[in-house]
Amino acid sequence: MRLLIFYFAFCFIFSSTAQDTFQPLDVYDLEFVTDPQIAPDGKTIVYARSFNDVMTDSRLSNLWTIQADGSAHRPLTSGNESHHSPRWSPDGSKILYVSDGSGKPQIHMMWLDNGKSSSITNLTTAPSNISWSPDGEWLLFNMRVEKQAEKGIYKAKKPEGATWAPAPKYIDRLVYRSDGSGLQDESYSQLFLMPAEGGTPRQITTGDYNHSAAVWAPDGKTIYYSSNQRTDREMNPFDTEVYVMDIASLQAKALTSRYGPDHAAAVSPDGRTIAYLGYDDQKLGHQEERLYLMNVDGSDSRCVSMDIDLSFYHLTWREDSKGLYFQYDQEGNTKIGYISTSGEMKNLAHNLGGSSIGRPYDGGDYDVHDGLIAFTQSTPVQPAELAVVSRSFTKPKTLTAVNKDLLAHKALGQVEEIWYESDYDGQRIQGWIMTPPDFDPEKKYPLMLEIHGGPFANYGDRFSAELQLFASQGYVVLYTNPRGSTSYGEDFANLIHHNYPGNDYDDLMSGVDAVIEKGYIDTDRLFITGGSGGGVLTSWSIGKTDRFAAAVVAKPVINWYSWALTADIPGVVDYWFPMKPWEDPEHYMKRSPISLVGQVNTPTMLLTGEQDYRTPMSESEQYYQALKMRQIPASLVRIQEAGHGIAAKPSNLLAKVGYITGWFKEHGHKKDAKP
Numbered sequence: 001m002r003l004l005i006f007y008f009a010f011c012f013i014f015s016s017t018a019q020d021t022f023q024p025l026d027v028y029d030l031e032f033v034t035d036p037q038i039a040p041d042g043k044t045i046v047y048a049r050s051f052n053d054v055m056t057d058s059r060l061s062n063l064w065t066i067q068a069d070g071s072a073h074r075p076l077t078s079g080n081e082s083h084h085s086p087r088w089s090p091d092g093s094k095i096l097y098v099s100d101g102s103g104k105p106q107i108h109m110m111w112l113d114n115g116k117s118s119s120i121t122n123l124t125t126a127p128s129n130i131s132w133s134p135d136g137e138w139l140l141f142n143m144r145v146e147k148q149a150e151k152g153i154y155k156a157k158k159p160e161g162a163t164w165a166p167a168p169k170y171i172d173r174l175v176y177r178s179d180g181s182g183l184q185d186e187s188y189s190q191l192f193l194m195p196a197e198g199g200t201p202r203q204i205t206t207g208d209y210n211h212s213a214a215v216w217a218p219d220g221k222t223i224y225y226s227s228n229q230r231t232d233r234e235m236n237p238f239d240t241e242v243y244v245m246d247i248a249s250l251q252a253k254a255l256t257s258r259y260g261p262d263h264a265a266a267v268s269p270d271g272r273t274i275a276y277l278g279y280d281d282q283k284l285g286h287q288e289e290r291l292y293l294m295n296v297d298g299s300d301s302r303c304v305s306m307d308i309d310l311s312f313y314h315l316t317w318r319e320d321s322k323g324l325y326f327q328y329d330q331e332g333n334t335k336i337g338y339i340s341t342s343g344e345m346k347n348l349a350h351n352l353g354g355s356s357i358g359r360p361y362d363g364g365d366y367d368v369h370d371g372l373i374a375f376t377q378s379t380p381v382q383p384a385e386l387a388v389v390s391r392s393f394t395k396p397k398t399l400t401a402v403n404k405d406l407l408a409h410k411a412l413g414q415v416e417e418i419w420y421e422s423d424y425d426g427q428r429i430q431g432w433i434m435t436p437p438d439f440d441p442e443k444k445y446p447l448m449l450e451i452h453g454g455p456f457a458n459y460g461d462r463f464s465a466e467l468q469l470f471a472s473q474g475y476v477v478l479y480t481n482p483r484g485s486t487s488y489g490e491d492f493a494n495l496i497h498h499n500y501p502g503n504d505y506d507d508l509m510s511g512v513d514a515v516i517e518k519g520y521i522d523t524d525r526l527f528i529t530g531g532s533g534g535g536v537l538t539s540w541s542i543g544k545t546d547r548f549a550a551a552v553v554a555k556p557v558i559n560w561y562s563w564a565l566t567a568d569i570p571g572v573v574d575y576w577f578p579m580k581p582w583e584d585p586e587h588y589m590k591r592s593p594i595s596l597v598g599q600v601n602t603p604t605m606l607l608t609g610e611q612d613y614r615t616p617m618s619e620s621e622q623y624y625q626a627l628k629m630r631q632i633p634a635s636l637v638r639i640q641e642a643g644h645g646i647a648a649k650p651s652n653l654l655a656k657v658g659y660i661t662g663w664f665k666e667h668g669h670k671k672d673a674k675p
Helices: 002-015 024-029 465-472 490-496 504-516 533-542 560-564 570-576 585-590 593-599 617-629 650-666
Strands: 031-038 044-053 058-067 083-088 094-099 106-111 116-119 128-132 138-146 187-195 222-227 241-246 252-254 262-267 273-278 290-295 313-317 323-330 333-340 345-352 366-369 372-379 382-389 414-421 428-435 445-451 476-481 521-531 550-554 604-609 634-639
Touching: 024 044, 024 465, 024 650, 031 083, 031 366, 031 372, 044 083, 044 382, 058 083, 083 128, 094 128, 222 262, 262 313, 273 313, 313 366, 323 366, 345 382, 414 504, 428 465, 428 504, 445 465, 445 504, 445 533, 465 476, 465 650, 476 504, 504 521, 504 533, 521 533, 533 550, 533 593, 550 650, 560 585, 560 617, 585 593, 593 617, 604 617, 604 650, 617 634, 634 650
Parallel strands: 031 382, 241 262, 445 476, 445 521, 521 550, 550 604, 604 634
Antiparallel strands: 031 044, 044 058, 083 094, 094 106, 106 116, 128 138, 138 187, 222 241, 241 252, 262 273, 273 290, 313 323, 323 333, 333 345, 345 372, 366 372, 372 382, 414 428, 428 476
């Protein structure tokens, strides 16, 4: 009955709003640019133009091309299918891409002289990380391969025609299920080689371990990749090494050996130097990804970013081998930088945004060719568009306007950056305030505090469909990066090391106070919500204060002891806690929101995906049942066929927003609040 009530509330709430504001079904009309790739001649850019299909409730994409000056914008593919991951051939005459038009993802080739396209594979599992050899003769890619050896498996011969129960699942691994898909067959990501004209792929790596995306040496005779091949890798899941393989002999060897991740290898154009990312693992909650250089034989490894308090990712060498382009996050903004081999760094572009349109997380894609950088650009009022910068013009040029048809006549929530001091220790905290369309500072508005997950992640000044929908319902939305967030340096992130949740709560409440001081907030209508790590902090906060009229706790961890033994990422326990759960149960309980449930008086909704194995449904069930036993107004929403990424399907994004605003509407004013 409760679900039915909220369904009608959802429909009523959204149908009653003005039609010039952002509406739920507008999510299906949003488009966003991903994965731009510059042609070898530097004149043309191909990209994937993604959209949400209202009939299949899925994310699809087509390929488009545009000239670097913004002209000749046209589609390469069409239809309600998924065409993605475009890659130019070295001579620029062909484009590889992946398409699921035949029912399973296959590698397709498009010949640009005649526009013809054809599948060149007949694969049984999805390919990924496809790359051309430097001479254009070979393709290298990853596919998952099931482990063949069987042990400990009982088999009985079933009589012909008999109907038996499904066979039991035999499990002997630490990680045996994956968020969103449940129990997993034991399989590993292997590397495959195939002629560029098609044919049968040849598996070139073996072993019961995963292999990352590989990169080619300029001579086309050698590849580099990363892998964790420790015998105890389940207990040390992040200790990867960079490997080199000779293509002719398929002989491979590790080039690195220190404890910690070594990965994301990139070979300099002159073939002399390997760049890679990693750090000396100190079992901290967060460590910055440092940039290292070494000779191609693994000698003379040195860190060139030790004095730069940033995490590097997505490395691309400059053509002259004198430095690298890279992506990084700084103060809630995703940027592109350049660093010389001697460690001198400069910023080249900012406001990168990706395909995470639900909430304003970091992300984005870029490609570079001879000083021209193509990247996906996003702001709070603009989903990812294609933009370029170059040596000749340092101010970015936005080339596309794929949402002009939808957003040109929509009044969106506007965003203001805010910095404030935490009441706990004066730490400076960054946040953003989204105000409703037609905002009037002389009026009073309800405030919604929306908390990001992670906890080692960051929100920023990027587009968010969820927050825009909240604003369209008249909420002022506050979203911040409390201590523990990334993009402010390693020390700031580790202020919550072995203390999460903790004083990040104080950072959040100080942010609420800072917005209230602006004078336009109705303090009887304060609301709080967040997902994953944000669900942890939401449930923790309402155990600490009664200032909120209502709360929605999405996909939370409620009991760290049970979570550590049921989640699909057991490897992080050694980083987030000083001991295993049974070695220090008091520490786990002290940091668990369930320990504060006896103090909760706030009407609370729990909202979690049925197939969530990152923060399993049992976590939400514990909290819900405890609240009901205490006779606190509570409800539990179980999102069907959804994992931890509740909003992966557009309809679930709408349902999530609808249930949150419906709950807040039902419990619209704080009642009998305690100090």
